[in-house]
Amino acid sequence: xxxxxxxxxxxQKLIDSLQLQDRERLAxxxxxxxxxxxxxxxxxxxxxxxxxxxAGLDAMATSLTHGGKLNEGRDFASACLIWGxxxxxxxxxxxxKDLEYYLGNSSYLIQKALLDAGQFQLAxxxxxxxxxxxxxxxxxxxxxxxHLQAAENYLESNNSDYAQNILDNVxxxxxxxxxxxxxxxxxxxxxxxxxKTFQSHAEVESYKxxxxxxxxxxMLSSFKTVMKGYEDLTDMHSIEKLIELHExxxxxxxxxxxxxxxxxxxxxxxxxxxxxxxxxxxxxxxxRHQLTEQTAFFHDEKLGHDRELLQACLLDLDKxxxxxxxNSLHSDLAFVAYCQYICHNRLESYQEAADALDKVYFHLExxxxxxxxxxxxxxxxxxxxxxxxxxxxxxxxxxxxxxxxHRIEASKGRNLQDRxxxxxxxxxxxxxxxxxxxxxxxxxxxxxxHYLTILVDLNQSYSILLTKQGRFFASxxxxxxxxxxxxxxxxxxxxxxxxASISGxxxxxxxxxxxxxxxxxxxxxxAIEEGCMEMGDHVVxxxxxxxxxxxxQFAKLKSGEALIERFSVSKIHSGFQLLNLLEKEPQDLDxxxxxxxxxxxxxxxxxxxxEKIPRYLLPQEEGVGEEEEVSIKxxxxxxxxxxxxxxxxxxxxxxxxxxADHLQLNPYHNSGLLLMANGExxxxxxxxxxxxxxxLLSPKVLSESKIDMTGSHVSMQACVSGxxxxxxxxxxxxxxxxFFYCGAKSMVSASWDIDIHWSNRLFQKFYxxxxxxxxxxxxxxxxxxxxxxxxxxxxxxxxxxxxxxLSLIGDFR
Numbered sequence: 095x096x097x098x099x100x101x102x103x104x105x106q107k108l109i110d111s112l113q114l115q116d117r118e119r120l121a122x123x124x125x126x127x128x129x130x131x132x133x134x135x136x137x138x139x140x141x142x143x144x145x146x147x148x149a150g151l152d153a154m155a156t157s158l159t160h161g162g163k164l165n166e167g168r169d170f171a172s173a174c175l176i177w178g179x180x181x182x183x184x185x186x187x188x189x190x191k192d193l194e195y196y197l198g199n200s201s202y203l204i205q206k207a208l209l210d211a212g213q214f215q216l217a218x219x220x221x222x223x224x225x226x227x228x229x230x231x232x233x234x235x236x237x238x239x240x241h242l243q244a245a246e247n248y249l250e251s252n253n254s255d256y257a258q259n260i261l262d263n264v265x266x267x268x269x270x271x272x273x274x275x276x277x278x279x280x281x282x283x284x285x286x287x288x289x290k291t292f293q294s295h296a297e298v299e300s301y302k303x304x305x306x307x308x309x310x311x312x313m314l315s316s317f318k319t320v321m322k323g324y325e326d327l328t329d330m331h332s333i334e335k336l337i338e339l340h341e342x343x344x345x346x347x348x349x350x351x352x353x354x355x356x357x358x359x360x361x362x363x364x365x366x367x368x369x370x371x372x373x374x375x376x377x378x379x380x381x382r383h384q385l386t387e388q389t390a391f392f393h394d395e396k397l398g399h400d401r402e403l404l405q406a407c408l409l410d411l412d413k414x415x416x417x418x419x420x421n422s423l424h425s426d427l428a429f430v431a432y433c434q435y436i437c438h439n440r441l442e443s444y445q446e447a448a449d450a451l452d453k454v455y456f457h458l459e460x461x462x463x464x465x466x467x468x469x470x471x472x473x474x475x476x477x478x479x480x481x482x483x484x485x486x487x488x489x490x491x492x493x494x495x496x497x498x499x500h501r502i503e504a505s506k507g508r509n510l511q512d513r514x515x516x517x518x519x520x521x522x523x524x525x526x527x528x529x530x531x532x533x534x535x536x537x538x539x540x541x542x543x544h545y546l547t548i549l550v551d552l553n554q555s556y557s558i559l560l561t562k563q564g565r566f567f568a569s570x571x572x573x574x575x576x577x578x579x580x581x582x583x584x585x586x587x588x589x590x591x592x593x594a595s596i597s598g599x600x601x602x603x604x605x606x607x608x609x610x611x612x613x614x615x616x617x618x619x620x621a622i623e624e625g626c627m628e629m630g631d632h633v634v635x636x637x638x639x640x641x642x643x644x645x646x647q648f649a650k651l652k653s654g655e656a657l658i659e660r661f662s663v664s665k666i667h668s669g670f671q672l673l674n675l676l677e678k679e680p681q682d683l684d685x686x687x688x689x690x691x692x693x694x695x696x697x698x699x700x701x702x703x704x705e706k707i708p709r710y711l712l713p714q715e716e717g718v719g720e721e722e723e724v725s726i727k728x729x730x731x732x733x734x735x736x737x738x739x740x741x742x743x744x745x746x747x748x749x750x751x752x753x754a755d756h757l758q759l760n761p762y763h764n765s766g767l768l769l770m771a772n773g774e775x776x777x778x779x780x781x782x783x784x785x786x787x788x789x790l791l792s793p794k795v796l797s798e799s800k801i802d803m804t805g806s807h808v809s810m811q812a813c814v815s816g817x818x819x820x821x822x823x824x825x826x827x828x829x830x831x832x833f834f835y836c837g838a839k840s841m842v843s844a845s846w847d848i849d850i851h852w853s854n855r856l857f858q859k860f861y862x863x864x865x866x867x868x869x870x871x872x873x874x875x876x877x878x879x880x881x882x883x884x885x886x887x888x889x890x891x892x893x894x895x896x897x898x899x900l901s902l903i904g905d906f907r
Contacts, residue, residue: 194231212422289473472823507668559617588846745812793832816843
């Protein structure tokens with residue numbers, strides 16, 4: 095086995111003494127490194143047998159490593175490993191299980207020492223060298239802790255795929271109680287880190303809650319086994335109390351959680367120090383404990399905002415940052431930086447707070463890019479769920495509009511961005527996230543377009559406009575996530591609900607939704623005032639989170655006009671997606687295909703209405719409107735590049751229903767277009783379990799179909815086909831996302847349950863403007879909307895219901 099570390103003087107002395115069988119010299123070396131196991135180690139040497147020499151080296155290595163003497167511990171462990179391999183390769187007889195144990199434990203200690211010292215690459219090189227040496231016991235229980243510690247080294251060096259591979263090959267039944275806590279921690283960290291893009295926030299949070307309780311129970315069981323006879327050194331009571339709190343109803347307060355975890359941490363460190371017999375104040379575990387202890391006051395309502403305490407804390411944090419930087423512990427550096435942000439933010443030093451958050455952001459970006467499967471990257475930013483909101487706040491408050499723009503963009507469409515890079519053969523490209531403005535600007539200028547990007551946070555929303563001249567205009571006037579959620583519960587995303595009666599003695603006044611949505615486009619007002627925007631320019635906007643349910647094309651300007659009356663309007667998932675589309679030269683569409691499918695319950699008049707636009711598009715086509723072959727398989731077979739597709743079908747999007755599970759509420763699984771199955775029309779389902787049948791062309795079906803729709807346009811004359819919900823990875827999951835994932839360049843989709851007759855009128859005008867009059871798609875859409883707006887009634891619903899339900903998405907040229 096090759097040595098991947100340089101030989102230290104201590105290591106060389108140990109090996110020389112072993113080769114000479116000079117145990118007196120070995121004993122002299124041992125005495126120079128006092129620890130709790132020294133006497134036992136010396137007794138082992140007195141036996142004057144090879145196996146007991148290994149036992150002495152192993153005991154010294156264990157105490158020194160766990161006591162924070164990392165270099166010395168690693169030297170003793172390396173000597174034990176190398177001497178054990180030497181004896182084995184020389185054919186010297188000794189008990190097989192003893193040899194396997196000492197090789198396994200010494201290799202584990204080397205991995206741990208290198209991990210704690212931040213020398214991850216050295217640890218990985220050592221592990222890979224051992225893996226290629228066919229060591230005795232490598233696939234047995236003796237080496238399980240080595241594999242787990244190596245997985246942690248891979249994880250810390252941003253090689254989570256390798257860490258996952260190691261963990262997948264560990265037999266859980268071989269994991270000893272002492273290693274079970276590490277095994278559980280790694281398994282759950284990797285599961286959360288590699289959360290699937292299409293998982294919902296609720297699904298992931300539910301897993302976290304249930305798994306935390308399970309982990310605590312297994313931790314308690316492991317401690318009871320490992321610490322038998324040393325119960326007074328472990329705070330079993332605090333662990334049991336944590337389990338009680340997690341099993342109880344309601345949330346655990348921050349104060350309770352911190353108090354109990356600090357007690358457990360302190361007692362564990364105390365036990366390690368006692369059993370190792372050395373001071374362990376310089377170990378990463380001890381530093382983490384100190385850090386948590388010094389920042390515990392953050393959660394105190396009064397002390398957490400005391401300026402003197404915050405300033406003193408910054409000095410401590412600076413020391414911690416330098417220590418973790420020296421030891422290359424990057425995950426810890428990110429946590430320290432986040433704590434620095436908290437201090438600076440409360441001191442209202444917003445520029446410094448934003449700088450601290452950037453350290454966290456770039457660490458997570460690097461970690462995320464290391465995961466090869468683009469669908470398993472969603473959990474990386476979940477480690478700091480408030481990150482994008484606080485980055486927006488600190489950059490907005492410090493008036494750093496350039497960084498505000500780029501950090502808002504960083505929160506959006508991350509999986510779709512990965513997919514676009516993958517399809518162009520650039521999936522390994524991280525790129526500079528702060529170059530988007532420079533790359534996008536020439537295309538905005540060439541197309542008289544402006545880009546508005548929005549981030550919706552819990553208590554505030556941020557909008558920033560990049561004009562075609564390269565200027566930024568920002569505001570924080572739009573409704574917060576909490577307000578939007580209240581609107582969503584009342585279905586205010588659809589104009590048909592705006593006049594619904596409001597009951598209750600203290601009933602609130604009616605909300606003017608177009609006026610309120612107008613606050614999100616305030617930067618456009620500023621740009622108009624500065625002369626940066628002209629009538630007929632184009633506005634591309636990228637909503638965020640729950641705002642995806644609300645169309646901004648009818649948002650009111652101060653003039654009282656709807657946004658689309660002054661400008662053509664389109665929607666996009668992110669600036670990167672917009673750039674990707676605009677970088678490609680537009681291609682002519684070479685064929686029109688129309689798909690019609692009504693429901694089993696539809697009456698003849700409705701069936702005829704569904705067939706109107708397909709017949710308009712394909713007047714000479716035989717069989718238009720016949721539905722015998724409109725199955726998912728047959729439709730997928732004809733989804734190809736550079737086509738124009740028009741779907742006249744029923745569309746569905748998850749609704750809250752009693753006892754709904756995560757799949758039922760997740761649009762990736764349970765939204766889409768209803769098609770035929772087994773020769774039968776779909777049935778409208780009040781229980782909303784479409785994902786369990788064979789009629790739903792869902793985002794899941796589309797994204798897993800491996801179809802290529804590059805350059806195609808998709809029109810969805812289907813209710814709620816333009817709705818989406820944010821997945822755990824930040825992508826707006828729905829049909830738009832799915833068709834973009836498959837390569838489509840543009841779409842027209844429905845924001846609510848549209849009226850079939852008014853949508854027929856709008857689509858007919860749209861296609862006439864686009865196909866026959868040869869207008870650009872953005873102008874064709876705007877003209878059609880304005881024409882319908884002039885004709886639309888204001889009863890029984892507000893006129894927006896009839897003219898504003900169909901939005902343009904994607905390439906607007």
